[in-house]
Amino acid sequence: MQRLFFVRHGMTEYNLADRVQGGDIDSPLLPQSLEDAKKTGICLKDYGLQQIIASPQKRAVETAHLITSQFDQDFTTHYTDDLKEFGYGSWEGSSILLWRETSPDSFYNLRNRPDLYDPSKFGGETYPELIARGSRAIHRSIEQFPENDLLFVGHSITWTTTLLSLVGMDLKDLRSQEPLANTSISELGYAKGKFILNAWNQTDHLR
Template identity: 55%
Template sequence: MQNLYFVRHGETQLNAADHVQGGDIDSPLLEKSIVNARKTGAFLKQTAISRVISSPQLRALDTANYILSEFNRELPLETDERLKEFRYGNWEGLYIPDIAEKYPETFRHLRQEPHKYNPEQFGGETYPELIVRGTESVLHYAHQYPQEDLLFVGHSILWTATLLSLVGFEIKDIRSQSPLGNTSVSRLIRTGDTFQLDTWNYCDHLA
């Protein structure tokens, strides 16, 4: 049995301002997010995690390093380009309420009907494309280090699509769970080629 932990990065300036922040844009963590990342580290250091894999985007990598600062042992940290956030093309950086008003049907599909989402008009990424790279990354590290518990640090929609796909959700149901909070912890339990969703969007450690 292998435990795989997944943390969403801390809240950033663009998050707080309600702007799109996908795989081709970045923004600094808020001060409170640094505190919460350290709380997440204090919580996770009690586990048997022995390796960390992060998105290379600064908000995720900074979160990973703040988490590791609370551990009383050295853990290897590596990055994987496949763990970048969902790419929104020309929507990157735009004010979300403006997008919802200008593209109501596409925005509804993004949030509520992912099987109908088509980002072609603004050069975005599709859910199947996101799922392929996210699951490839998780499976790669799970198989490379099968005797180790791993921590992955990344992004909200990346983890939503990847984790739920690994446990058997269809694309139409990918957005059916509660949105992942910043510095939330989710966990999959892997037994052979089977994945079980043990924890989703745990935030009690941030209180």
């Protein structure tokens, strides 16, 4: 069975400040995140991962670089826009609290009811759109490297919705799992066209 590892980027200044940080914006990693990414690399180094697929956003690129700095083997990193974070339109960079207070229904559906979430008024991305591109990137990588276990480095909502969708969870339930921590590791197994969830939001390596 092919093993697919998924890491969320390290915590950023906007994460700490509770600001909306989606596919069109970035902020620097915090100093602790630099160390956490290296710890993640130490945890993953013995798997012999040679193909890394990552979001091209700065926070993911830097996290991927720090992870692979701990590897002994040769590897290649590939970047794809399909793995960018969820697009929040005009809410990008804004306060999460402001969104919750001024548009409570929209914010509730974002966090709790993906099937009811409608971002059309502020030019955001829908959950089905996000899942389609995230799934496309994963399937494409499997087709390119069928004999390799793979490491993906990206974003919280992209991983949450895409991974749970691939294992068969309904759209309305995709936000029901615990949120992915920064530099956490999740894992899917893949064989004969089917995915299984082997691990979710593992953080023991950060202690």
